[in-house]
Amino acid sequence: MPSGHVAVPTEGPDEGRAPFNYRPALALLASLFFMWGFITVINNTLLPHLRSVFELSYTQTTLIESVWFIAYGLMGMPSAFVIERTGYKKAIIIGLSVMAVGALLMVPAARLPSYGVTLFALFVVASGITLLQVAANPYVAVIGPAESSESRLTLVQAFNSMGTFFAPYFGGYLILSRTMGGTSLEGTVLTEAERLADAQATQLPYILVAVVLVILAAVIWRSNLPAMGSATSRVAKEERKNHSLWRHRNLVLGVPAIFIYLIAEIGVANLFINFVILPDIAGITPARAANYLVLLWGGMMVGRFGGAFLMRRFPADKTLACFALFALVVMIGAATLHGPIAMWCLILVGLGHSIMFPAIFAMGIKGLGPLTEEASGLLITAIAGGALVVVQGWLADAYGLQNSFWLTVACEIYIIYYALWGSKPVVMGAPTE
Structure with a gap:
């Protein structure tokens, strides 16, 4: 048996024949990353809205997001098999179509209104995003x-x-801003008629999202997105019997790293508005708090552009460790301080979280070669860690919302461990080259 080291293909689609310019394909894929990030974060404004409409506890509110991430756990590996059968391009089109169907299901969910139908619609949208994640x-x-x-x-x-x-x-x-619950201070009790009117507000946003998804699917269909199957799938069928995913330490420890990171990211994002509107933090309306949530995600955007630059000059593992240490410090501040400074600590954690997912993912599949698709499926399945945000919701109900952020602090510690030791691409049980 060979030593187990298999290089990830680096020559691009149908390699070995002519130089391949991957930048146009990369630019097109950037639109997919934009779209699923956009849809995922709409949930952050949707959750306080639904909490008001259905009069939910923190546990019930975070259960909505848990259903979203349960889809990753259930659909991650099936998505890898879809890609093997259809190829990357068709899989992306299928994913966008599934997302559009789920977005349209939010219309009857709002008209009824129904908590159960809302959960199902979000599960469908998340299933489509899972397929996109495993492919892209x-x-x-x-x-x-x-x-x-x-x-x-x-x-x-x-x-x-x-x-x-x-x-x-x-x-x-x-x-x-178009609802009574969204423009009222925490503790305001809405009438039945007001809650019913508020429920209708989700129809237009999700119709617009569905239209954009259909247009994007059509653009991908007509594009010249090269197939990657010749670099991984065909070789994989011949070589998989000689290689095991579980012998690659960077993948074995990377799966829980993604899982744990998602607990941290989703817990912060989903409870941000609820945290900021507390009287002893900022004491503002949910609509105003949404403007500060923009800064949290803006920090992630800036951090990723900056991180991409830094990782071209410094080792990725050391860069990840520094970002995780910064996240650890500001999360301790969010869990212990009060007033606007606690809010700003929570905003700044977006900067610390920025490079975690892409860095962990890229390090997790490094050296997997013909096992890349299955490894990707496992890492995307680990995004189901976001479903454990319901645990943070339970902690918030039992011990207070601010104290629940100690769970996030614990998550940052594991990411530091993975960056400094667990990410090393060593094949366990085999000699290294």
């Missing part, structure tokens, strides 16, 4: 030189953060 992330990582994979994926993920940056404006204007 490894595509970006292997489409160019292996030595710059972390930087390249972080750069494209910056466009994901650009989508998250604009989404709170969109959701704040079309959902929160």
Whole structure:
């Protein structure tokens, strides 16, 4: 049996024949990253809205986001099999179509209104995003030189953060600012008629999202997006029997790193507005708090553009460790301080979180070669860690919202561990080259 080291393909689609210019494909994929970031963060403005409409506890509110991330856990590996059968381009089109169907399901969910139908609609949208994630992330990582994979994926993920940056404006204007619950202070009791009227506010935003998704699917359909199958799938069928995913330490420890990181990111983002509106923090309305949420996601966008630059000059693992240490410090501040300074600590954690997902993902699949698709499926499945935001909701109900952020502090510690030790691409149980 060979030593187990398998290089990730670096020559691009149908390699070995002519130099391949991957930049046009990379630019097109950036639009996908933008769109799923945009849709995911609409949830951050949707959650306080639904909490008001359905009179939910923190646990019930975070359960909405848990359903969203349960889709990653259930659909991650099936998405990898879809890509193997259809190829990257068709899989992306299928993912966009599924997302559009889920967005349209939000219309009957708002008309009824129904908490259950809302959960199902968000599950469908998340299933489509899962397929996009499994396809697009490894595509970006292997489409160019292996030595710059972390930087390249972080750069494209910056466009994901650009989508998250604009989404709170969109959701704040079309959902929160047009509802009684969104323009009232915490503790205001709405009448049945007001809650019913507020529920209708989600229809227009999701119709607009569905239209954009259909247009984007049509653009991808007509594009010349090169197939990556010749670089991974065909070789994989012959070589997979000789290689095991579980012998690659960077992947084995990278899966829990993604899982744990998502607990941190989603917990902060989803409870941000609820935290900021507390009287002893900022004491403002949800609509105003959505404007500060923009700064959280803006920090992630800036951090990713900056991180892509830094990782071209410094080792990716050391860069990740520095960002994680910064996140640890500001999260301790958010968990212990009061007033506006606690709010700003929570805003700044976006900067610390910025490069975590792309850096962990790229390091997790490094050296996997013909196992790249399955490894990608596992790492995307680990995004289901976001479902454990319901645990933070339970902690918030039991011990107070601010104290629940100690869970985030613990998550940052593991990311530091992975960056400094667990990310090393060593094949366990085999000699290294």
